[in-house]
Amino acid sequence: MAAVESRDNQVVAAAPLLAELADIVGAAHVLSDPDLVAGYVTDWTGQWRGAAAAVVRPGDADEVAAVLAACHRAGWPVVPQGGNTGLVGGSIPMEGEILLSTTRLDQVETVDPVGRTIAAGAGVTVARAQAAARAHGLDFGVDLASRESATLGGIVATNAGGIRVVKHGDTRRQVVGVEAVLADGRVLTRWKHLAKDNVGYDLPGLLTGSEGTLAVITRVLMRLVVPATETQVALVGVLDVGSALTLLDRLERAGRTLEAAELMTADGIALVRAVHGLRAPLSEDTEFVLLVEVSGGTLAEVLAEAPDLVIDAVVEPGPARRLWEYREAHTESISAESATPPLKLDISTPVGELASFLLGLDADLAALDPAPRAITFGHLGEGNMHVNLLDVPDDRREELTDLVLARVAAHGGSISAEHGVGRAKAQWIGLSRTEIDIDVMRSVRAALDPAKLLNPAILPS
Template sequence: MSTPVPQTVQACLAALADLLGPAGVISEAEAQAPYLMEARGNAVSTPLALLRPGTVEEVAAVVRLTAAAGIALVPQGGNTGLVGGALAAAGTVLLNLGRLNRIREVDALDHTMTVEAGVILATVQQAANDVDLMFPLSLGAEGSCTIGGNLSTNAGGILTLRYGNARAQVLGLEVVLPDGQIWNGLRRLRKDNTGYDLKHLFLGAEGTLGIITAATLSLVPRPRQMETALVAVPDVTAALRLLKRLRQASGDAVSAFEIMPRFAIDGAARYLGEHNDPLSEPSPWYILTELTAGTPGDALRETVEGALAEALEAGEATDATLAASGDQRQKLWRLREGLPEIGRKVGGALHHDVAVPVSRVPQFIERANRAVADLCPGARPYPFGHLGDGNIHYNIARPDSDDPADRAAFLALGPRIMRAVHDVVLDLDGSISAEHGIGSKKRDELARARSPLEITLMAELKRVLDPRDLMNPGKILP
């Protein structure tokens, strides 16, 4: 922030400091650090200023001041994104929304809640729980990500199979537009067909069309019963058959259906020192599944036990265990949650957040593994994630070697490997970003993922809403 800046920019920064006061302008390097460093530590923001406004009116005033000076804004929630969507380049202002953290209203009879953008996702979940309801969005970063970021990136996570993405949980939005006007679209209607549905423009737009400052969310009844099972399956096709069986047997009560390779168990032992193998024989693949019911009683457990027995009989599964307590449940989930940690410990892993039609996941994994092996024979793919949505985190650990040259050679192959994995995804009509978004990291790949016509339509929407490209420039669009 010591770069010399032109006078109008200086004047603008002074006006912003006046507007927001000390709580709204973070200047100390140490205090700035957590907002500037990208979640995986691979990149650092270098903004003109780091602002933390406290109200929607302050956000609107910031937008008007910076727009007048021609300065671009980068909105930021909990800074947990993985594609550089909240990275602020030199010459831009980083606008963190964490101080907009009020729950404005909870209405249990309407099953709705109106919250500001900076409320932590776990806080939203808890507030729903407090009135005996549930906000059905859950993901790894829920303890630090914010609802504004979740909505701006249309976050996914483990409950999408049952409840849909973040977008599906929204009834209304409040958005500060690129010209500083506040759009109050905080409706809480279940049906409203009065013209175009404007909220869908801003949901998933990663802050490139305006800044989401608040949202009215839809809540659902809280489940009364939950069953968690770890199931050993011989292959991915068998896992899909198991999913169909569980959905049918339970009346679509499957809320999570995660796939993990054996690497989740071996890797936890080797890299995390955690010896946690709930089943007696090793299996190439595991399914961690959760089913919930709205009514109490033993019916769900009996259903799950019956379906798993049939799956074992049919060869869709080779072994299974049902959590008998909250502790056991947490131990099973620990296997799934450890996978990102293992990636960090191994070092130099390559990440791909992709989706294909659910029925094509087996083909995708087989073809991607082959493509990776062709490029780098020692590389260790460990695909895992939300099989029920067709969303696989196709991650690859470096070859198992202590030679730094091997590690460097693997990382140098990164771009070619990514390209090869995405080639398979696109050939199977899939998505190169299932739930993480495009940000700056995948921007160059967008032209391969979407048709020229789609890119033109997106660029036209961007131009009409943000003609001066002042909202999160350099993100999404090429």
């Protein structure tokens, strides 16, 4: 009852502001009914459930600017949100903030096949950007399992990675220009179709990965890539992480281009098979399974020349969706099988440290009583692993997060590889950044948003 009363008080206090916002975006796009708001204030994992004074859905950059200017005058904090596919609670309001949804900023403006760029609103999904690029014989350099819901503004705000980082790099590598609205309503536009533009600070790079704390991204100008004409995909059973890494090295030295390189464990494969009714992908069970996609030549001959590394393998021509299902079904299967919202920790280590990190982590978890059920998978080429702990009660989440992230720090890694810090990891930021580093980030934030109205609860406070 107290929570309901608190929310009602927020709505009453915000009433004059909400009336002003309704004049800006239209009453139909200011949502305060709890049933309509619920989907916006619960994250994809189900772990983060918050409260917003209202959800506001502007339709263009001018409306975003007017909304932020009004909130700035009222001193009311704002949490930006794209497709709400985040895994760390970074776009979930918790204290009655205004939630600013960018999903209506959904116009694909232009695809430039000569300059190989796409200009689009922040609310355009990754899948739509891919389709627009492919219509011109090009492709979008970022791909991830949530492509149908994740938005361009969201992946820029979190510097998303995905399954093609090994070839194209992360989202920051794809950003050419941005349009973004600052906390006080001013519109910042850095938008030039140039491969080289070395005037002053890299503001698009600064906003990429800022998680909505510096500005609200409204439009993006992003690079496109030339897709491989033919690829081959293999599921390869290997004994250990070192064997998988050595195999990737041999593939590249044989002239193959890595399009993707994903590592899975026997436990993860078994879970996916159980949930989706899939048959065993290989004739032999192995501790680790590598999914690798290459262009520039065949896979079979390289695999055949590596009997010291390959226990078993199956090869198909790309896109080989049957083989990819074993990898892409991991996240859904983990959520389906966990009795609680799974504890998802997206981390990275130096590639050379990955094997010892995983061995140490297994030992750390096994020493606990009760030992949590763990499923680990991820992007092998970048040392980026997703550690998922299932059936974790609320009173153990902090303990287990601390254990995993401390192990990451001990191996010189990062507590967040591609999902951001959000709310989930805010208290551990010191494991990956020095106090001077954090102080500089605070200074940047204070310069752009001195009242700290944009996403006030995350990143350095």
